[in-house]
Amino acid sequence: xxxxxDAQLVTRLAGGDETALEPLYEHYGKLVxxxxxxxxxxxxxxxxxxxxxxxxxxxxxxxxxxxxGSVQTWLLRITHNLALNEIRRRQxxxxxxxxxxxTVEGTLLVDSRQxxxxxxxxxxxxxxxxxxxxxxxxxxxxxxxxxxxxxxxxSQAEVAAALGEPLGTVKxxxxxxxxxxxxxxxxxxxxxxxxxxxxYENER
Amino acid sequence: MRTKDSNSMMNELHHxxxxxxxxxxxxxxxxxxxxVEAHLELCPVCRAQAEVARAIAQQLLLSAPLVxxxxxxxxxxxxxxxxxxxxxxxxxxxxxxxxxxxxxxxKPEVTRRRTMLRRMLDTMLGAEPLNTEDPVAALLLKLLAxxxxxxxxxxxxxxxxxxxxxxxxGVPNDxxxxxxxxxxxxxxxxxxxxxxxxxDGKPEPNALFRVxxxxxxxxxxxxxxxxxxxxxxxxxxxxxxxxxxxxxxxVLMGALTA
Ligand SMILES: [Zn+2]
Numbered sequence: 287x288x289x290x291x292d293a294q295l296v297t298r299l300a301g302g303d304e305t306a307l308e309p310l311y312e313h314y315g316k317l318v319x320x321x322x323x324x325x326x327x328x329x330x331x332x333x334x335x336x337x338x339x340x341x342x343x344x345x346x347x348x349x350x351x352x353x354x355g356s357v358q359t360w361l362l363r364i365t366h367n368l369a370l371n372e373i374r375r376r377q378x379x380x381x382x383x384x385x386x387x388x389t390v391e392g393t394l395l396v397d398s399r400q401x402x403x404x405x406x407x408x409x410x411x412x413x414x415x416x417x418x419x420x421x422x423x424x425x426x427x428x429x430x431x432x433x434x435x436x437x438x439x440x441s442q443a444e445v446a447a448a449l450g451e452p453l454g455t456v457k458x459x460x461x462x463x464x465x466x467x468x469x470x471x472x473x474x475x476x477x478x479x480x481x482x483x484x485x486y487e488n489e490r
Numbered sequence: 491m492r493t494k495d496s497n498s499m500m501n502e503l504h505h506x507x508x509x510x511x512x513x514x515x516x517x518x519x520x521x522x523x524x525x526v527e528a529h530l531e532l533c534p535v536c537r538a539q540a541e542v543a544r545a546i547a548q549q550l551l552l553s554a555p556l557v558x559x560x561x562x563x564x565x566x567x568x569x570x571x572x573x574x575x576x577x578x579x580x581x582x583x584x585x586x587x588x589x590x591x592x593x594x595x596x597k598p599e600v601t602r603r604r605t606m607l608r609r610m611l612d613t614m615l616g617a618e619p620l621n622t623e624d625p626v627a628a629l630l631l632k633l634l635a636x637x638x639x640x641x642x643x644x645x646x647x648x649x650x651x652x653x654x655x656x657x658x659x660g661v662p663n664d665x666x667x668x669x670x671x672x673x674x675x676x677x678x679x680x681x682x683x684x685x686x687x688x689x690d691g692k693p694e695p696n697a698l699f700r701v702x703x704x705x706x707x708x709x710x711x712x713x714x715x716x717x718x719x720x721x722x723x724x725x726x727x728x729x730x731x732x733x734x735x736x737x738x739x740x741v742l743m744g745a746l747t748a
Contacts, residue, residue, distance in 0.1 A: 307571050311564055316556055319563065324554035333563050337570045337617070344571045345578070362551040370516075410556060417553040435517035436550055442517045457512065464511035467546050 292357040299347035311340060313406055314358060318365045325369035325437050331376075335369050342368075370439040420470040428463030431456050504529065506536050514543035573619035580622055581607050584631035606641055607634040610657060610670050614708045626708050630668050636661050644669070644723060644744030651675055654705060656725070656742050662718035667711045669697075669723070674705035674741065682730045683741075685711050688722035698732050720746055 298306035646654030660667030
């Protein structure tokens with residue numbers, strides 16, 4: 287199982303075995319890079335973030351191995367944090383640039399040739415498609431407010447300012463949009479009540 | 491949504507339901523985050539809803555379209571981790587090397603020193619690998635290994651950028667120290683930063699240095715007598731050849747208290 291394999295790799299990392307990093311990069315490098323790119327909108331910066339994420343993984347391996355959490359969940363959270371830090375540091379918030387269309391670009395950009403673990407890669411593609419599908423069913427205004435907050439690192443007030451909408455409108459779009467996403471994901475068979483259920487390992 | 495139980499109407503009115511989605515997305519203001527977190531400590535109803543919102547947000551992290559990274563990235567990642575590993579080993583060997591061999595867990599003081607040293611090396615080097623032959627790195631590793639070593643905080647003043655800060659590392663009974671800075675402004679080519687050590691309130695001129703990207707700089711400071719004879723370390727911008735007395739505004743200052 288993926289989880290056991292990852293856990294063994296992290297245990298090796300924790301013991302100072304650097305060679306365990308390459309298989310972990312094979313499994314998750316693309317996922318980390320893709321999320322970083324989604325947030326920073328720049329390939330060179332996304333590469334920087336990816337490097338930093340794996341250095342963090344190396345240095346946190348000991349405490350991480352003890353917690354026995356999911357590597358994928360942990361990597362995504364760290365990537366999200368570091369990528370948002372990066373855009374805040376540069377203060378070049380990609381507000382206007384966030385005209386991202388999941389439905390189109392999502393499928394076009396997928397490249398399955400470099401995947402280290404075909405089963406994991408297939409699962410990730412399927413899961414990404416499923417989330418993208420749910421997002422695509424939201425009204426544009428709700429999707430945009432959620433994306434600006436979550437991938438742009440903006441507060442609700444900043445989202446309102448960026449869109450030129452009243453704060454109350456933005457707040458309700460975020461609430462209604464999130465509720466709708468929850469319903470769609472539940473209907474799609476994803477157990478939104480359990481964080482761990484959203485990872486590859488637990489679904490197999 | 492609302493359950494009628496032993497909770498009073500007053501408590502129900504204070505549920506934070508309306509804030510939980512924005513909380514999960516990280517879109518609340520700081521005062522709202524404090525409000526939500528204080529409430530979550532007490533309220534299992536909101537806690538359960540917050541957990542669901544967090545799960546949705548976690549799902550959103552998977553929504554990024556999968557893009558193949560540039561071919562060279564794997565090698566860069568492995569090289570960065572290799573450099574970090576080498577640095578960690580150098581740090582572990584420098585500070586209390588005997589405890590590395592022993593199976594006993596490190597003493598908190600050893601862990602603290604190693605963490606400090608690693609952070610300073612990270613600040614000093616950025617993404618560059620550690621070169622233990624480098625005189626500043628070598629001195630830093632040597633100093634942090636001394637039980638009597640002090641790490642003094644040196645703060646940015648109102649004349650420095652907001653995130654300017656530094657550490658000054660040295661053994662009070664010795665003359666050598668290392669100053670590591672971050673967040674300083676880049677100076678014009680005809681200027682340099684100058685270190686001052688204050689004795690009885692009088693600044694004595696010391697080393698000159700320049701900063702790189704991110705305002706990062708590092709400089710060996712050789713004091714004329716023991717470091718404990720000085721009360722304060724300060725930094726000013728000066729002409730590139732240095733000044734006998736400070737002419738620029740103080741940008742960094744820290745007390746050398748024991
Ligand atoms: Zn509540």
